[in-house]
Amino acid sequence: FADHDTRERFVDSVQALTLEWENIPVELCQWLEQRRPLRPSSAVLRTLQDRLTQKQFLSSCSIPVPDFAEVQSVHQLHHAIKRLGLPLICKTAKSGYDGKGQWLIRQPSEIPQFEQILSTPSFGVRWIAEQVVTFVRELSVLVVRSGNGETRVYPVVENRHEQGILRDSVAPASISSGDAEAACELSVRAVAELQGVGIFCIELFQAQDGRLLINEIAPRPHNSGHYTLDACTVSQFEQQVRVTCGLPLGEVRLLSPAVMVNLLGDEVTVMMSGEGGRETFSTPGASVHLYGKRVIRPGRKMGHVTFTAPEREIAVASAQQFLSRVQNSPSAVPSPS
CATH class of the missing domain: 3.30.470.20 (ATP-grasp fold, B domain)
Known part of the structure; x- marks a missing residue:
């Protein structure tokens, strides 16, 4: 994605661009759409490829979504549990598909396991917590x-x-x-x-x-x-x-x-x-x-x-x-x- 020569060769070979996967670097899409039509745009991709940003955007437009909260620390996790209750599903803000990158907390005894993930500095992942919808x-x-x-x-x-x-x-x-x-x-x-x-x-x-x-x-x-x-x-x-x-x-x-x-x-x-x-x-x-x-x-x-x-x-x-x-x-x- 970052190799300049590869980018140039690629963009010279096409007249228009689209997506088949949303986990493309936004920076690459911004570079591409300066040279060729890209549909959907990098701005749309930026909003949708991050689950937290997506939910915040939809919520700001008064579009109904499951109740959610940002979770980047143990303190935020406890606040989310207090507000949203259990069961609670925690998802990585980016990447993950077909059930990957998700952590379901059904009962209080399962909270410490997820606290450990949040407390691991090397993990470096943003999470969104969502109320489980019946x-x-x-x-x-x-x-x-x-x-x-x-x-x-x-x-x-x-x-x-x-x-x-x-x-x-x-x-x-x-x-x-x-x-x-x-x-x-x-x-x-x-x-x-x-x-x-x-x-x-x-x-x-x-x-x-x-x-x-x-x-x-x-x-x-x-x-x-x-x-x-x-x-x-x-x-x-x-x-x-x-x-x-x-x-x-x-x-x-x-x-x-x-x-x-x-x-x-x-x-x-x-x-x-x-x-x-x-x-x-x-x-x-x-x-x-x-x-x-x-x-x-x-x-x-x-x-x-x-x-x-x-x-x-x-x-x-x-x-x-x-x-x-x-x-x-x-x-x-x-x-x-």
Whole structure:
């Protein structure tokens, strides 16, 4: 990232730039956008790549988020616990994904372990503490926004996680039309407040009392949007190319209900071997996407399978049967606990 000659060669080879990962140095993005169009901008990246800064920004715009507090010392931790209560989830402000960089404090006996982390000078990491939300479901919305403020919004998706890793996504979500409209409006507002240009995934909690809270915003295509490759007129990836190149935004239309299932770790081997592969490829509406990763690790996303069907219930049933098959196979390796 810091080598000047590499930067120059790279920028000479492109006409426009975008992001596929939010942990790029902001300084590099500032340097790049002085030479080529970068969407989203370095200013948007600076806000979103730091969870604490992101939550502070959204809160300042009166956009609902889970209650949170900055934690950089034992004193701040105790203050956060007093104000937010337990259980409390502590996350690194930067980096971390798929459950990594998170520490859940369920009860007082678990506080000293995290105090030790905060008291280690060499650790040097900022943390954000968040109140654990009792939610009915986890949702996400893809928002595409052009340089002139034009937007496209994909259907609200319902997500299910296992051990912090996205397991599957169902489109459309099983929520009322009013809740779907509210989720879309909140997501569009958040991206507009950022003055974001690009494609964004807004992850939300629907709390037990009906409130919608923004958990996190990713300034890029998202795992929960992979279903758009098979179930929409224009995928999230094509939209990213369009908005990056200043082309007209594409139509957003769901062609059929869909369920996207991640292939985690050795599940890809189970799915592709013998009868497992034959059953998958013979399932109506099943589309297999393999990522070509050479190293298999427990919990690593190795690909995904999208199931489309005329009715949501049929797609869900096909996905559940597939998951049961790959998870219960004798050769399957359990995900990390």
